[in-house]
Amino acid sequence: MTLRDKLAAVNLKATHQRLTILAAIEECHTHPSPEKIHKIIKPGNPTISLATVYNTLETFARVGLINKVASLSGNLRYDPNLQAHGHIYCYNTDEIIDYYDEELNKVIIDFFKKKKVNNLKIKNITLNINGDKLDKTKDVIIK
Amino acid sequence: MTLRDKLAAVNLKATHQRLTILAAIEECHTHPSPEKIHKIIKPGNPTISLATVYNTLETFARVGLINKVASLSGNLRYDPNLQAHGHIYCYNTDEIIDYYDEELNKVIIDFFKKKKVNNLKIKNITLNINGDKLDKTKDVIIK
DNA sequence: GTGTTTGCAAAAGCTTTGCAAAGTT
DNA sequence: AACTTTGCAAAGCTTTTGCAAACAC
Numbered sequence: 001m002t003l004r005d006k007l008a009a010v011n012l013k014a015t016h017q018r019l020t021i022l023a024a025i026e027e028c029h030t031h032p033s034p035e036k037i038h039k040i041i042k043p044g045n046p047t048i049s050l051a052t053v054y055n056t057l058e059t060f061a062r063v064g065l066i067n068k069v070a071s072l073s074g075n076l077r078y079d080p081n082l083q084a085h086g087h088i089y090c091y092n093t094d095e096i097i098d099y100y101d102e103e104l105n106k107v108i109i110d111f112f113k114k115k116k117v118n119n120l121k122i123k124n125i126t127l128n129i130n131g132d133k134l135d136k137t138k139d140v141i142i143k
Numbered sequence: 144m145t146l147r148d149k150l151a152a153v154n155l156k157a158t159h160q161r162l163t164i165l166a167a168i169e170e171c172h173t174h175p176s177p178e179k180i181h182k183i184i185k186p187g188n189p190t191i192s193l194a195t196v197y198n199t200l201e202t203f204a205r206v207g208l209i210n211k212v213a214s215l216s217g218n219l220r221y222d223p224n225l226q227a228h229g230h231i232y233c234y235n236t237d238e239i240i241d242y243y244d245e246e247l248n249k250v251i252i253d254f255f256k257k258k259k260v261n262n263l264k265i266k267n268i269t270l271n272i273n274g275d276k277l278d279k280t281k282d283v284i285i286k
Numbered sequence: 287g288t289g290t291t292t293g294c295a296a297a298a299g300c301t302t303t304g305c306a307a308a309g310t311t
Numbered sequence: 312a313a314c315t316t317t318g319c320a321a322a323g324c325t326t327t328t329g330c331a332a333a334c335a336c
Contacts, residue, residue: 124273
């Protein structure tokens with residue numbers, strides 16, 4: 001599915017800005033803040049404005065193309081990955097890294113099969129792992 | 144352990160403001176923003192300033208008396224409960240509610256016993272459950 | 287062509303800082 | 312008395328808004 005198709009599927013016009021922002025957030029796997037996304041795309045797209053990055057990300061989240069992410073960083077963060085997965089937050093690099101593990105998903109689903117959550121319509125369940133990267137130049141790997 | 148003792152244990156002087164703020168955050172189980180804490184304590188403590196609430200919460204977090212909490216709300220949130228537990232975030236009330244379950248803790252610990260996390264010094268693992276409260280006047284209950 | 291989207295600049299909201307006055311031990 | 316902490320106001324961030332110009336379909 002192309003980026004154009006994704007926008008069409010949610011009835012958003014395929015503007016250059018939207019295509020650029022969607023591409024950037026899908027490519028960068030640390031869920032950067034709007035400010036950082038703007039810095040990433042600005043060189044190749046000098047007229048794109050920071051307000052448009054903010055507004056566009058919020059639009060994408062509103063129509064369900066991406067999700068808002070809970071963050072310890074104090075600014076807004078978004079995630080283009082819509083399937084169930086966890087997040088690793090690194091205090092010392094401010095990165096939010098996806099953590100997908102089929103077994104973890106199963107463990108969580110199994111747990112909530114046994115529990116009753118009253119008075120809440122659950123939208124999403126995420127495991128957050130917070131810590132410090134030991135070597136900032138390398139990736140965090142869970143296996 | 145009294146609030147004074149808790150402050151003494153981390154070498155913070157027991158000022159009226161710190162005692163008030165610590166009491167407020169321990170009493171209120173929805174992890175309110177600094178702004179909301181200020182509103183809560185202001186009537187009984189008219190001279191307490193919002194900046195002091197911000198600074199004091201940050202000081203508490205720095206010395207480990209409370210934790211910062213990942214949040215979808217876009218502002219700072221703190222948690223005085225230092226033991227392992229999860230959080231329920233309600234989009235429609237902006238509340239962050241503690242969710243303690245011994246079995247859940249065990250399930251998560253067991254899971255990570257089997258996994259190796261490379262290049263990360265884990266500080267904390269939290270399960271986040273996000274959704275909408277069905278009846279805003281009542282509590283969310285998991286059993 | 288019509289209605290939507292963008293850029294810009296300004297406003298609004300949230301958090302931190304600097305410093306004199308007040309408080310703690 | 313020595314040192315720390317607070318209140319206030321200002322500064323510094325982050326995010327949203329209003330509106331004319333530009334764009335997608």
